[in-house]
Amino acid sequence: MKQFFKQNHKTDNSIRQMLRKRKSPMLITGIVMTSIVLLFVLIGLIVTPYDSEAMDATSKLAGVSWKHLMGCDNFGRDILSRVMKGSATTLFIAMGTVLIGIAFGIVIGAIAGYFGGLADEVLMRMNDAALAFPSILLALVLISLFGTGRYNIILALGIAFVPSFARIVRSEFIKQREMDYIRQAELIGVHPFRIMFVHMLPNSARVLVSSLLIGFNNAVLAEAGLSFLGIGVQPPDASLGRMLSEAQAYLFSRPGYALCVGGTLIFIVLGFSFLGEGISEDAKG
Amino acid sequence: MLLEMKHLNIEFHNRTIPETVVHDLNLAIKEGEMIGIVGESGSGKTMTALAIAGLLPRHGMQKSGEIQFQNTDLLHCDRKKLRSIQGKDITMVFQEPMTSLNPVKKIGWQVEECLRVHTDLTKSERYQKAVTALADVELKEPEKIYHMYPHQLSGGMRQRVMIAAAIVSNPQLLIADEITTALDVTIQAQIVKLLKKINKLQNTAILFISHDLSLVGRICDRVIVMKDGYMVEEGPTDQIYLHAKEEYTKKLIAAIPKCEKIQL
Amino acid sequence: MKFVLKKAASLIATLAVVSVLVFLSFEFIPGDPATSLLGTQATPEKVEALREEMGLNRPVAVRYLEWSVGLLKGDMGTSYSYHIPVKEMVGDKVPITAALTLLSFCFTILIALPLGIYSAKHAGGKFDAAIGFVNQIMMAVPPFFAGILLTFLFGLVLHMFTPGGFISYDVNVGAFFAYLIFPAIAIALPKSAMTAKLLRSSILEQAGMDYARTAYSRGNSTSSVLWNHLLKNAMIPVITFLGMALADMIAGSIIIEQVFGIPGLGRILLTSIANRDYPVVSAIIMILAIAVNLINTVVDVVYHMIDPRIKQNG
Numbered sequence: 001m002k003q004f005f006k007q008n009h010k011t012d013n014s015i016r017q018m019l020r021k022r023k024s025p026m027l028i029t030g031i032v033m034t035s036i037v038l039l040f041v042l043i044g045l046i047v048t049p050y051d052s053e054a055m056d057a058t059s060k061l062a063g064v065s066w067k068h069l070m071g072c073d074n075f076g077r078d079i080l081s082r083v084m085k086g087s088a089t090t091l092f093i094a095m096g097t098v099l100i101g102i103a104f105g106i107v108i109g110a111i112a113g114y115f116g117g118l119a120d121e122v123l124m125r126m127n128d129a130a131l132a133f134p135s136i137l138l139a140l141v142l143i144s145l146f147g148t149g150r151y152n153i154i155l156a157l158g159i160a161f162v163p164s165f166a167r168i169v170r171s172e173f174i175k176q177r178e179m180d181y182i183r184q185a186e187l188i189g190v191h192p193f194r195i196m197f198v199h200m201l202p203n204s205a206r207v208l209v210s211s212l213l214i215g216f217n218n219a220v221l222a223e224a225g226l227s228f229l230g231i232g233v234q235p236p237d238a239s240l241g242r243m244l245s246e247a248q249a250y251l252f253s254r255p256g257y258a259l260c261v262g263g264t265l266i267f268i269v270l271g272f273s274f275l276g277e278g279i280s281e282d283a284k285g
Numbered sequence: 286m287l288l289e290m291k292h293l294n295i296e297f298h299n300r301t302i303p304e305t306v307v308h309d310l311n312l313a314i315k316e317g318e319m320i321g322i323v324g325e326s327g328s329g330k331t332m333t334a335l336a337i338a339g340l341l342p343r344h345g346m347q348k349s350g351e352i353q354f355q356n357t358d359l360l361h362c363d364r365k366k367l368r369s370i371q372g373k374d375i376t377m378v379f380q381e382p383m384t385s386l387n388p389v390k391k392i393g394w395q396v397e398e399c400l401r402v403h404t405d406l407t408k409s410e411r412y413q414k415a416v417t418a419l420a421d422v423e424l425k426e427p428e429k430i431y432h433m434y435p436h437q438l439s440g441g442m443r444q445r446v447m448i449a450a451a452i453v454s455n456p457q458l459l460i461a462d463e464i465t466t467a468l469d470v471t472i473q474a475q476i477v478k479l480l481k482k483i484n485k486l487q488n489t490a491i492l493f494i495s496h497d498l499s500l501v502g503r504i505c506d507r508v509i510v511m512k513d514g515y516m517v518e519e520g521p522t523d524q525i526y527l528h529a530k531e532e533y534t535k536k537l538i539a540a541i542p543k544c545e546k547i548q549l
Numbered sequence: 550m551k552f553v554l555k556k557a558a559s560l561i562a563t564l565a566v567v568s569v570l571v572f573l574s575f576e577f578i579p580g581d582p583a584t585s586l587l588g589t590q591a592t593p594e595k596v597e598a599l600r601e602e603m604g605l606n607r608p609v610a611v612r613y614l615e616w617s618v619g620l621l622k623g624d625m626g627t628s629y630s631y632h633i634p635v636k637e638m639v640g641d642k643v644p645i646t647a648a649l650t651l652l653s654f655c656f657t658i659l660i661a662l663p664l665g666i667y668s669a670k671h672a673g674g675k676f677d678a679a680i681g682f683v684n685q686i687m688m689a690v691p692p693f694f695a696g697i698l699l700t701f702l703f704g705l706v707l708h709m710f711t712p713g714g715f716i717s718y719d720v721n722v723g724a725f726f727a728y729l730i731f732p733a734i735a736i737a738l739p740k741s742a743m744t745a746k747l748l749r750s751s752i753l754e755q756a757g758m759d760y761a762r763t764a765y766s767r768g769n770s771t772s773s774v775l776w777n778h779l780l781k782n783a784m785i786p787v788i789t790f791l792g793m794a795l796a797d798m799i800a801g802s803i804i805i806e807q808v809f810g811i812p813g814l815g816r817i818l819l820t821s822i823a824n825r826d827y828p829v830v831s832a833i834i835m836i837l838a839i840a841v842n843l844i845n846t847v848v849d850v851v852y853h854m855i856d857p858r859i860k861q862n863g
Contacts, residue, residue: 125566128563129563129566129567129570133796133800133837133838133841134793134796134797134799134800134801134841136797136800136801136803136804137799137800137803137834137837137841140800140803140818140822141571141574141830141834143822144822144825144827144830145574145575217689221691224691224693225691225693225804228693228804228807229803229804229807229819230819230823231819231822231823241693244693244694244697245807247697248697248700248808251697251700251701251705252701252705255701255705258694258697258698258701262690262691262694262697262698265691265694266686266689266690266691266694269689269691270685270686270689273685273688273689274685338766340762340765340766364770368768368769368770369768370768371765371766371767371768372766372767372768372769373768376766376767377763377766379759379762379763379766381759384758384759384760385759385760385762385763386760386763387760387763387764387778387782388760388782388856388857388858389781389782389785389855389856389857389858390778390781398764398767398769399767399768402767402768402769402773403768434857434858436857436858447763450767
C-alpha cells in the first residue's frame with residue numbers, strides 16, 4: 001500500500017513536470033493547425049455543405065456569399081465542399097505514399113545499416129541511382145508506366161519516396177549500431193532482426209517521426225503538382241491540385257477560386273511543417 | 286604593473302536563478318611574469334581568463350569591477366578599443382586544440398591572422414614572421430606546416446600552432462587556459478617547457494590556468510588558488526607549495542601524486 | 550585531379566545503370582507499341598510487319614545496345630505519335646528548360662545568401678524574426694501556386710508581363726529572358742526560403758564553435774569573423790543542399806512551364822506520357838538524368854575544393 005502511494009506520487013510529479021515544461025510555440029501552432037485540418041477533412045467525409053459533384057447552372061463562378069462560403073466553380077459546384085473532399089483525397093494519398101515509403105525504407109535502410117558489407121553496398125548503389133532523380137521526376141516516370149488514378153499515384157509516389165527514407169533509416173541505424181546497448185544485446189545473443197526492430201527502431205523514433213512529417217508534406221506537394229499537371233487524381237475525384245489548374249483559367253474573373261484552394265493547400269503544409277519542426281525543437285530543448 | 290584586476294564580479298543571468306561565478310577577484314600581473322591560477326572545474330578560472338581576453342558574452346551576464354591594462358579598462362571600454370588590444374597585446378590559447386583551429390583554412394593563414402588584423406606588414410613579411418613563430422614553437426619543417434590544414438596535424442602539433450599564432454604578434458600577455466588538459470602527459474611536459482622558453486625569449490607575461498598543480502608549480506613564479514569563484518590563497522609558488530596557509534590549498538597539494546617529483 | 554577522374558567514372562557508371570533501368574521499364578509495360586501505333590487499323594499481319602520493321606522482334610540486349618549507342622551519337626529514336634526523330638522534337642526545347650532552371654538557380658542564390666547571412670548576423674532581432682516567419686510560409690507555398698499568384702499579381706493586375714505571351718529565344722533573346730523572370734521567381738521562392746534558413750542555422754552553428762572564439766580572441770570584428778571564418782565552413786552543407794535544389798528545380802520547371810505556358814521539355818514530356826509515346830519519354834528522362842547527375846558531380850567537386858578534410862578520406 002505504502003509503495004503504491006509512493007509510486008503514484010512519483011507519476012503525479014512527472015506528469016506535472018511534463019506539463020510545466022514549456023512547449024515551443026511552434027509545436028503548439030502545429031498541433032492546432034493540423035487539428036483544424038484533420039477536423040475539416042473528417043467533417044468533409046461525413047457531410048459537406050453541398051454535394052461536391054452537384055452542378056448548379058445558376059451559380060456558375062458565383063462569388064463568396066453566405067450560401068457558398070468559397071463561391072462556386074465553372075460548373076456551379078460548391079468550392080468549399082470540393083475543397084473538403086479534395087483535402088481528404090490529398091491527405092489520403094499523402095498518407096498512403098508515406099506508409100509505402102517508410103515501410104520499404106525501414107526494411108531496406110535497416111538491413112543496409114545493420115548488416116553493412118555487401119548488402120549495404122548493393123542496396124545503397126541502387127538507392128543512389130534512384131536518388132539521382134528528384135522524387136517528382138521519378139514519380140512521373142512511374143506514372144507513365146502505371147497510368148494515372150489515385151492508387152497508381154500512391155504507388156508511384158510511394159516508390160519514389162522509398163530511397164530517401166531508406167537513406168535516413170540507414171544512417172540512423174549505423175549510428176545506433178555502434179552504441180553499447182546494441183553491443184550488449186549482440187553479446188547475449190539476441191537475434192539480429194529482434195535487435196533491429198525491437199531495440200533499434202524505437203530508438204530511432206524521433207528522427208523517423210520528423211522525417212515522416214517532412215515526407216508527408218513533400219507527398220502533399222507532389223500529389224498536388226501531379227494532379228495540377230492532369231496526370232494525378234482523375235475526375236470525378238476532387239483534388240486540390242486539379243482544382244488549382246481549373247482555377248487558373250478563371251484567374252482574372254474569379255481570383256478567389258485559386259486563392260481559396262491554394263490557401264487550403266498552404267495551410268495543410270504549414271501545419272504539418274510546424275508540427276515537424278516543433279517536435280524536433282522540443283526534442284532538442 | 287601590466288594588468289590590474291580590481292573587484293571583478295561575474296554573474297550569469299540567463300539561468301533561472303542568477304549565478305555568480307567570480308566573486309570580488311583582485312589580481313595583478315607584472316611585465317614578463319609567469320602567473321598561475323589553479324582550481325577545480327567550476328572554480329571560475331576560465332571565466333576570469335575570458336574576462337581578461339574580452340571574450341565574455343555581451344548578453345545574459347553582469348560584469349562589475351575593472352581590469353586595467355595600459356590605461357584601458359578592458360571590462361568597460363568600447364568594442365573597437367578592445368579589439369585593438371585583442372590579438373595584439375593580449376592573446377589566448379584555448380583548451381581544445383582539435384576544435385580551436387578553423388578546419389578549412391591553412392595553418393599559415395591562421396598563424397598570421399593577428400598580423401593581418403593589426404599590422405600593415407606585407408605578405409612576405411607576414412610569411413617570414415609566421416614561419417619564425419612556427420619554428421619558435423619547435424615544429425619541424427615550419428615551411429611545410431605553413432601550407433597544411435589542421436586535420437593533418439596531431440593534437441600536440443595543433444596546440445603548438447595555436448601557441449605560434451598567439452606569439453607571432455609579440456604580445457605583452459599570453460593567456461593559456463588549460464592548454465595541456467587535452468594532451469598526453471609527455472606532450473604536456475614539452476608544452477610547459479615551451480611556455481617557459483617563450484616567456485624568457487620574448488619577455489611575454491603568461492597567465493597559466495590549470496587544474497594540474499604539479500604543472501603550475503613547475504613553471505610559475507606566482508600562484509593563485511581559486512575555489513567556487515573566490516580566491517582562496519595567493520603567493521609566490523614556493524610559499525604556496527611548501528607553507529600553504531589555507532586548508533583547501535593544503536588538501537590540493539596533498540592530492541598531487543607522490544611519485545611525481547615537483548621541481549621548484 | 551584523381552578525384553575528378555574518379556567522379557567522372559562514377560558518373561558514367563550511374564548513367565549506365567539509369568539507362569538500363571529506363572530502357573527496361575519501358576520494355577515491360579503492358580501493351581505492344583506496334584499495336585498502339587496502328588490504333589484502330591491494327592490487324593495481326595500489320596502488327597507483325599510493323600514489329601519487324603521497328604526491330605521489336607530482336608533480343609532485348611541487342612535493342613538496348615542499339616538504343617544506348619544511338620543516344621551517345623545523339624540519335625534518340627523516332628516518336629510513335631509524330632513519326633519524326635525525337636531529336637527534332639526535343640532539341641530546341643532543351644535550352645528553354647535549361648535557361649529557366651539556371652535563372653531560377655541564380656535567383657535562389659541572389660535571394661537566399663544575403664537573407665541567410667543577414668538574419669544570422671542579426672539573429673534574435675526583429676528583422677530576423679520577420680524573415681523567419683516569411684520563410685516558413687514561403688516553404689509551404691507550392692511553386693505552381695506561387696506561379697499562379699505571380700501571374701495574377703504581376704500579369705493580370707500590374708500588367709508587367711503577358712501571361713501566355715512566351716517568346717522563343719531564337720526570336721528575341723531579351724524578351725525570352727524577360728518572360729522567364731516570373732516563372733523563375735516562382736520556382737526560386739520556396740527554394741530560397743529553405744536555403745536561407747539552412748544557411749542561417751549553419752552559420753549560427755559555426756559561430757558556436759571553438760575556432761570562432763579563437764578568431765574573436767585575435768581582434769577580429771564580428772563581420773570579419775563571419776566573412777573570413779564562418780562562411781566557408783557554413784557553406785559546406787548549403788552547397789550539398791543547393792545541388793539537390795538545382796536537381797529539384799529541373800523537375801519543378803516541368804510543372805511551372807505548364808503554369809506559364811512555356812513550351813519547354815515539360816510540355817513534351819507530359820503530352821508524350823499522355824500519348825504513351827515512349828521513345829520521347831525515355832529520351833527526355835535520359836536528358837534530365839544526365840543533367841541531374843552532372844550537377845551532382847559538379848557539387849561533389851566543389852565540395853571537395855572547399856573542404857580540405859575530405860581529401861584524405863578520398
